[in-house]
Amino acid sequence: MNNNWLSYSPHIRTNSSVNKIYLLFIIAIIPALLNGIINYGWRSLLVVIVATGVALACEIVVTLIKNKKLILIDVSSVYVGLVIGLTMPPNISLFAPLVASLVATIIVKALSGGIGQNYVSEVSVAKVLTAIMFGASYFKFINPQTGVETTNNIVSSIAGGASAKHIDVLEVLFNGISGGIGETAIIWLIVGGVFLCAAKVIDYKIPLVYLITTLGLGYLLFGFNETVVLLAGSGAILVAFFVLTDFASSPKGIVSAIMFGLGAGIITVLIWKWGNNPHLAPYYASLFVTIIYSAIKGIEINKNKERRSA
Amino acid sequence: MKIKAFSYIKGIKLPKIKSLKTSEEVKSLEEPSVVYVSVKQIKGLIPKPVVVKGDKVKVGTTLACVGDNYIYSPVSGTVMEVKKLPSVYGSITDAIVIENDKKGTVLPFIEVQDAYSKEELFTAIKKACIVDYDGVAVFKKLENVKTINTLVINAVTDEPYETNNIEIIKNNLKDVLYSAKLMATAYNIKKISIALTKDYYLEFKKATQLVPAEELEQLEVCLVPNFYPVGDESELYYALTKTRLVGNKPIDKGTLILDIYTLNTIFNLLTTGMCDINRLITIHDATKKQITETTVWAKVGTSIEEVVKAVREEGFVGVKKLVAGGPMRGTALGSESAPITKGLKSIILFGQNVKDVPEEVPCINCGLCDKVCPAKISPMSLDKVIINTDMVKAKEMGVQACTRCGCCSFICPAKRHLTQRMQYAKEFIKDKGI
Numbered sequence: 001m002n003n004n005w006l007s008y009s010p011h012i013r014t015n016s017s018v019n020k021i022y023l024l025f026i027i028a029i030i031p032a033l034l035n036g037i038i039n040y041g042w043r044s045l046l047v048v049i050v051a052t053g054v055a056l057a058c059e060i061v062v063t064l065i066k067n068k069k070l071i072l073i074d075v076s077s078v079y080v081g082l083v084i085g086l087t088m089p090p091n092i093s094l095f096a097p098l099v100a101s102l103v104a105t106i107i108v109k110a111l112s113g114g115i116g117q118n119y120v121s122e123v124s125v126a127k128v129l130t131a132i133m134f135g136a137s138y139f140k141f142i143n144p145q146t147g148v149e150t151t152n153n154i155v156s157s158i159a160g161g162a163s164a165k166h167i168d169v170l171e172v173l174f175n176g177i178s179g180g181i182g183e184t185a186i187i188w189l190i191v192g193g194v195f196l197c198a199a200k201v202i203d204y205k206i207p208l209v210y211l212i213t214t215l216g217l218g219y220l221l222f223g224f225n226e227t228v229v230l231l232a233g234s235g236a237i238l239v240a241f242f243v244l245t246d247f248a249s250s251p252k253g254i255v256s257a258i259m260f261g262l263g264a265g266i267i268t269v270l271i272w273k274w275g276n277n278p279h280l281a282p283y284y285a286s287l288f289v290t291i292i293y294s295a296i297k298g299i300e301i302n303k304n305k306e307r308r309s310a
Numbered sequence: 311m312k313i314k315a316f317s318y319i320k321g322i323k324l325p326k327i328k329s330l331k332t333s334e335e336v337k338s339l340e341e342p343s344v345v346y347v348s349v350k351q352i353k354g355l356i357p358k359p360v361v362v363k364g365d366k367v368k369v370g371t372t373l374a375c376v377g378d379n380y381i382y383s384p385v386s387g388t389v390m391e392v393k394k395l396p397s398v399y400g401s402i403t404d405a406i407v408i409e410n411d412k413k414g415t416v417l418p419f420i421e422v423q424d425a426y427s428k429e430e431l432f433t434a435i436k437k438a439c440i441v442d443y444d445g446v447a448v449f450k451k452l453e454n455v456k457t458i459n460t461l462v463i464n465a466v467t468d469e470p471y472e473t474n475n476i477e478i479i480k481n482n483l484k485d486v487l488y489s490a491k492l493m494a495t496a497y498n499i500k501k502i503s504i505a506l507t508k509d510y511y512l513e514f515k516k517a518t519q520l521v522p523a524e525e526l527e528q529l530e531v532c533l534v535p536n537f538y539p540v541g542d543e544s545e546l547y548y549a550l551t552k553t554r555l556v557g558n559k560p561i562d563k564g565t566l567i568l569d570i571y572t573l574n575t576i577f578n579l580l581t582t583g584m585c586d587i588n589r590l591i592t593i594h595d596a597t598k599k600q601i602t603e604t605t606v607w608a609k610v611g612t613s614i615e616e617v618v619k620a621v622r623e624e625g626f627v628g629v630k631k632l633v634a635g636g637p638m639r640g641t642a643l644g645s646e647s648a649p650i651t652k653g654l655k656s657i658i659l660f661g662q663n664v665k666d667v668p669e670e671v672p673c674i675n676c677g678l679c680d681k682v683c684p685a686k687i688s689p690m691s692l693d694k695v696i697i698n699t700d701m702v703k704a705k706e707m708g709v710q711a712c713t714r715c716g717c718c719s720f721i722c723p724a725k726r727h728l729t730q731r732m733q734y735a736k737e738f739i740k741d742k743g744i
Contacts, residue, residue, distance in 0.1 A: 004629075004630065004631055004642070004644055004645070005630055005642065005664070006631075006642045006644055007631075007642055007667045008642075008727065008730045008733075009638060009641070009642075009714075009716055009729065010637060010638040010639070010716035010719055010729065011637045011638075011640065011658075012324075012470070012637045012720065013665075013668065013719070013720055013725065014720060014721055014723070016723045017723050017724075017725070018671060018674055018724055020723070021674075021676070076674075114672055116673050116674040116675045117672075247674050247675045247677070248674070248675045252677035252680055
């Protein structure tokens, strides 16, 4: 008679879970991954595998040390490893993805408290750190169509002031300009990003405001064709949809999200115009705004907002 | 009859559960031989019993009272004893056990009249202790009120296991409109409207064919989308007028919102002198793959065990979890001997295939709970603050505005027990007097 189960309301819950959400992220980034591997060959697949494998292994080691048993596989570390692999250039030495995944998983994610507590985007930290460590070999530019190394880098020359009137914008969108493995497949990245927005997994405000700001400000400072080439060649589309929308380091309110995207866009364009390295501009911008957001998270700006009290 | 459609932005769309009705008509259960009347049937102070063993009672005799809160007997007979029984709210309270002599001699509350003035209506509703759907007494809404502009009849169904508003619309729409008109004449209310969810408009239209046309002329039909919790008073007011109430109730702005079942009860009171003897209750049987529902009229005070045994052949075999109320706000009961109160709408029986309580994993800061909260507080930040037992900060962040709707716990992908934590904080603040 008294063997009934007891639990607190509500008695029904959704079917979604944390792993299912990150699985949707992985599905959205697979087209860009396949495009990169088809263009760049087996070496790029090896780079992605090393990045993903090291991220997963570090996460398992940290879980075993903290809890002394493995509860479940954390799919978010697989996702972070994939994105880090996609930001690497295709012919880099295999130490780069190893160091990148190690730093991202252990130093940024685990030491700040685990999932959901990171104060800065771990992909940006990993990319900027390896770019500084691996210097000249990081910036070898390979044409995605022919696979041939070129010394003429179109992105740097445009940032220096050259004009891009002879470049067809549509060709840039569909074939890509040299860069990281996943940064060249513009159309597939946009398809993945729109799929995530439609599935209501990420907020559409941050990528939209970021892209509008960079296009608008870039048009004033450079010109339309030039801005498209800069966007395509420095990985800004990957950053807009997959790096800036990290849950723990991006704001959720309407006004805060708009200011976040605006700030990131302005810093990106300023680094293109007056900075040293146009290839890393979106990643520096993401570092900057996420750290500022984490620093001012606790301060309530809108003190006289009406709250219903009982 | 004017029809208007409204939109409602906050809240969540709950998955619809398809259930099969066991019969088209609503039948009445036969009279039980023993009746248990629980003393906790209205929100407020708990009444003390005033009868002892051996007293003879009629329908309408006072069994327990404290202040303005009275508990009346639903049957006539002899009092057997006063003992402690579990209640449908989860606690253990006194219950008066009466042996039913099945004669039904009545001691009416009021004299029946054709027309009622404002004071007579208020006195009648106050004496009969009629409750609205959330357990609050109706007379508390009407106390000290200056003017009422609109009377809204709340017939909204927003939970997946449905309540029985649709049966009242099918069978008693004429009575409901008659009592609404009596209230409008007494309180000088200009506009009467009825709020429905869009799915039930066709059934409502079929039911209006039984009502004479002149009573429907001035009625306004408001269609709202089926998003939970649009059935709550403040949320319905927001859906109809797009203004947020801050620390107020709708009655302060001149809108009286009453449940459709409450108006049916007021009709019984004003035309027969007696009310709240029987209760319309729906039993949802979710133990098998095909979910069935049965709606019956049962006498107030019947124990849940008897009701389920009369409706379901196997009795309690295969039932693993018993929930009194809806799936989002209801209480899980530990024993079947709890008796029916005059505010209980439905019972849900879960079987072996019910899911276990999920385990919590760390919060990923996705922000879905902030988006769906109807009270516009932030469960994501309150979760962290309450875990650190910082209740002063929690009170500043507005945890007392939580209405326990359960939307945040429902949508959380990390399966965190957010509703439970908010309720814990509210009780902590009340106990320690922060």
